[in-house]
Amino acid sequence: MSNLLINKAFKFRIYPTKEQETLIVKTIGCSRFVFNHFLAEWKDAYKETGKGLTYSACSAELTKLKKELVWLKEVDSIALQSSLKNLADAYTRFFKKENKAPRFKSKKNNLQSYTTKHTNGNIAIVENKIKLPKLGYVRFAKSRQVEGRIMSATIRRNPSGKYFVSILTETEVQPLEKTASSIGIDLGITDFAILSDGRKINNNKFTSRMEKKLKREQRKLSRRASNAKNNGIDLRDAKNYQKQKIKVARLHEKVMNQRNDFLHKLTTEIIKNHDIICLEDLNVKGMLRNHKLAKNISDVSWSGFVSKLEYKAKWYDKTIVKISRWFPSSQICSHCGHNSGKKSLDMREWICTNCKTHHDRDINASLNILNEGL
Known part of the structure; x- marks a missing residue:
């Protein structure tokens, strides 16, 4: 090599x-x-x-x-x-x-x-x-x-x-040694990633964990901004406002660093241990338009995860396969391939009507993503 x-x-x-x-x-x-x-x-x-x-x-x-x-x-x-x-x-x-x-x-x-x-x-x-x-x-x-x-x-x-x-x-x-192993990844919000080997990667919810503190400090920032305006002081000259602005920025920076560290460690581990990585081609921009999910989606940073996987795969001679976002990975039985129709989001486990296999919804989806990718 x-x-x-x-x-x-x-x-x-x-x-x-x-x-x-x-x-x-x-x-x-x-x-x-x-x-x-x-x-x-x-x-x-x-x-x-x-x-x-x-x-x-x-x-x-x-x-x-x-x-x-x-x-x-x-x-x-x-x-x-x-x-x-x-x-x-x-x-x-x-x-x-x-x-x-x-x-x-x-x-x-x-x-x-x-x-x-x-x-x-x-x-x-x-x-x-x-x-x-x-x-x-x-x-x-x-x-x-x-x-x-x-x-x-x-x-x-x-x-x-x-x-x-x-x-x-x-x-x-130097390209990494081949492992003769492939993996399917289903990205989620409750769990960050569900792997076809049965592992569920915890969603650390970095922003949510810091939310109380962030809200408190941002309220302080707003108060200091309105105080400065009421006293006719330009925000650039308002020392208390500028100090608080830096404090808020440092909290955001801390969240970003934690998330980056988590994504780097996870993507490196996946690339090292697998030759072919299959995942869905997600339309993250479109999903962010859904106001109920936007906050959670930006917190998990799927885009950052995929882009890190892609450039590391290029570096180390590994293969990324993206399957169509319209592929019904949650509806098909990964054991026999039977599609028994759409299942509501609150159905986390189900039994195939054809072969009677019991499925965890997310692990089944990641297995289907792997099979389709291969």
Whole structure:
């Protein structure tokens, strides 16, 4: 089995000094300005000529813009070019009907970041510090070794006020040994996943467990916002409001980290132990329109689970098989294949009228998903 070249990201928390922090915020702001400026130009050009702009035309225009707006020279020039490249790529995907048209970036977005490319050793790791363009050496929490050739780095500021760097590398991975084992997975809400080997993976309900605390802190945030407004204070200058805002953001971040950790451990275990993984091709977007289920569905994060399974399968030479979402996995007897018609959701166990096999509804569904997938 030959090794496979893949792109892999390594994420670390960074601890910038006050000066570095200021420069990061400036770079994020300038990258956003460049994106929005050229998006407006792109839209104008499209209205007038029926054609958009090109990356190279915008790049030449950016050089002129820097002479007019001197403050653009204070930040990493590669980050500004990356912002342009992101815009051009977003339009390419839009014309291929892969995503919606690019929209203007807002200061109020939860996620604020910029990306810079690796050239001539401008991104490097030296002991417990990472060298980044314009920022110099930044202290970081080195939780593991970075493997492979560094390609780029994305610097991000979370709503909680913490800073992170995500280093993208090109590295070799070794395909895992074949196990000659296949598994069917039925995703649920009561249990997160039901596997065809009879296991039920507990739904940890990360958001629900934190709900009381979140509600309490969010109510506090609302009170502080209305107090500031009543006293004629701008929210940006209301210290108590800003402190509380960070507290709420940190709670949300904690939930997200717990969920991510759970999904990574589960997907790695499934990929290691099985060669073929069969699951339903779920329409999560459509399901989220159901207001009764939306909260529970976003809490279990099926999309995150499936995307992690997919890229890990690609890395380690395993196979993901998606079966049609219209396949009646809950209605068919996995033993004899008889379909005795639709069963209401509250029927958790049933006996096949044809072969008299007793079924647990969810395990039966996962067995049908496996059989159909194979």
